Every structure is written in C-alpha cells, then in structure tokens.
Amino acid sequence: KQEVTQIPAALSVPEGENLVLNCSFTDSAIYNLQWFRQDPGKGLTSLLLIQSSQREQTSGRLNASLDKSSGRSTLYIAASQPGDSATYLCAVPTGANSKLTFGKGITLSVRP
Amino acid sequence: NAGVTQTPKFQVLKTGQSMTLQCAQDMNHEYMSWYRQDPGMGLRLIHYSVGAGITDQGEVPNGYNVSRSTTEDFPLRLLSAAPSQTSVYFCASSPGQSNSPLHFGNGTRLTVT
Numbered sequence: 001k002q003e004v005t006q007i008p009a010a011l012s013v014p015e016g017e018n019l020v021l022n023c024s025f026t027d028s029a030i031y032n033l034q035w036f037r038q039d040p041g042k043g044l045t046s047l048l049l050i051q052s053s054q055r056e057q058t059s060g061r062l063n064a065s066l067d068k069s070s071g072r073s074t075l076y077i078a079a080s081q082p083g084d085s086a087t088y089l090c091a092v093p094t095g096a097n098s099k100l101t102f103g104k105g106i107t108l109s110v111r112p
Numbered sequence: 113n114a115g116v117t118q119t120p121k122f123q124v125l126k127t128g129q130s131m132t133l134q135c136a137q138d139m140n141h142e143y144m145s146w147y148r149q150d151p152g153m154g155l156r157l158i159h160y161s162v163g164a165g166i167t168d169q170g171e172v173p174n175g176y177n178v179s180r181s182t183t184e185d186f187p188l189r190l191l192s193a194a195p196s197q198t199s200v201y202f203c204a205s206s207p208g209q210s211n212s213p214l215h216f217g218n219g220t221r222l223t224v225t
Contacts, residue, residue: 031211032211034213034214036214036216041218041219042218042219043116043202043204043216043217043218043219044155044202044204044214044216045216046213046214046215049211049212049213051211089154089155091155091214099145099157099160099170100155100157100214102154102155103154104152104153104154105154
C-alpha cells in the first residue's frame with residue numbers, strides 16, 4: 001500500500017528565506033506527483049504536477065523536483081513571503097485513473 | 113468559470129439523520145471524487161467516478177452512497193449520520209487523463225451530534 005510522508009508537520013521561517021518542503025513515498029511505481037496548497041477553511045489548489053519522465057517543474061518562485069528511485073520529492077520556495085503561509089500537501093496516484101494518496105501536509109508560517 | 117462548487121458549506125446533523133452533499137463542476141471533467149479530511153488522518157478517498165453512470169469505492173466508503181447520472185454532478189449521500197462522520201468533505205474533479213491536475217471545491221464542514 002502506498003504511503004506518503006511529509007516531515008515536519010509544521011515549519012516557521014522568517015520572510016525572505018528560501019525553504020525546502022519534503023515529501024517521501026513508499027511505492028516508486030508512480031506516473032506523477034502533485035503538490036497542493038491549502039489555505040485555512042479552503043479547498044486544495046494544485047501548484048505543480050511533475051510527470052514521472054520529468055525531474056523538475058517550475059512555477060514562479062516554486063520549484064518541485066522528483067526522484068522516483070529514492071521515493072522523494074521536494075518543493076522549493078524562493079524568497080518566502082507571508083502570503084506563502086498555508087499548508088502544503090503532496091499526493092501520488094494510487095492505481096489507475098486520478099485516485100490520489102495524500103501526505104498529511106506541512107503547515108508553513110512565514111513571519112514578517 | 114465556477115470550477116467545482118460544493119453545497120452546503122456548513123451542516124449540522126443529529127445522529128441517524130440522512131442528507132446529501134452536493135457537488136457540481138462546469139469543466140466537463142470525466143473524473144470526480146469525494147474525500148474527507150480529518151485532523152491527524154489527512155485526506156482519505158470515499159468514492160470516485162470515472163464518468164457518468166460509473167462509480168467505485170475508495171478507501172473509506174462505508175456509510176456513504178454516490179451516484180453519477182450526469183457528467184456535471186456527483187452527490188454524496190449519508191444514509192444514517194454517525195458522529196464518526198463529523199469531518200470536512202471535499203469534492204474534486206479532473207479531465208481523467210493520468211497526468212491531469214485535480215481541482216477541488218471549497219469543502220463542506222459537517223458536524224454530527
């Protein structure tokens with residue numbers, strides 16, 4: 001059974017810091033990995049989707065990498081801002097279709 | 113473009129009552145799914161559908177029913193509410209291709225007393 005782990009559960013950094021959020025998964029037979037953002041009381045917003053054939057995907061100040069062989073992905077946030085404060089979740093497909101297994105998320109707080 | 117719309121946003125039920133959580137998407141997505149999110153448990157898949165007329169169980173289907181009569185709508189029915197079903201429920205959709213991002217609604221917060 002696929003398990004997705006995100007450690008630590010919470011992180012607090014000063015504004016302007018570059019940071020890395022980690023995600024690990026047990027079954028490397030995946031065809032993509034997604035990173036999501038969740039604001040309090042809201043649904044999840046897809047940030048980046050990395051296909052298994054890619055090693056990196058970038059969107060603005062966000063960069064996600066994927067290493068299938070080691071079962072790891074990282075989300076790099078450059079020059080963090082207070083508006084980046086949210087919970088970040090990673091997810092991988094389980095079987096066919098779009099069924100996803102989620103990590104429990106990392107709650108990020110960026111201090112002004 | 114409304115995306116994925118869930119109603120109601122909040123609901124309080126008494127044990128044993130039934131209700132339907134509504135989910136509609138206007139993106140012509142084939143795939144739709146329901147998740148529940150609980151503290152310490154993360155997001156867990158309840159039911160999903162790969163197209164109109166087709167549904168299947170996820171990780172935690174007991175106590176819930178779904179149907180998919182149209183591409184747009186995917187309601188989740190609680191047959192006899194229990195306190196263990198107190199949770200935040202999210203509906204999500206995607207075009208269905210294996211490399212398509214998942215789009216989420218804003219959730220329904222359900223409390224069962």
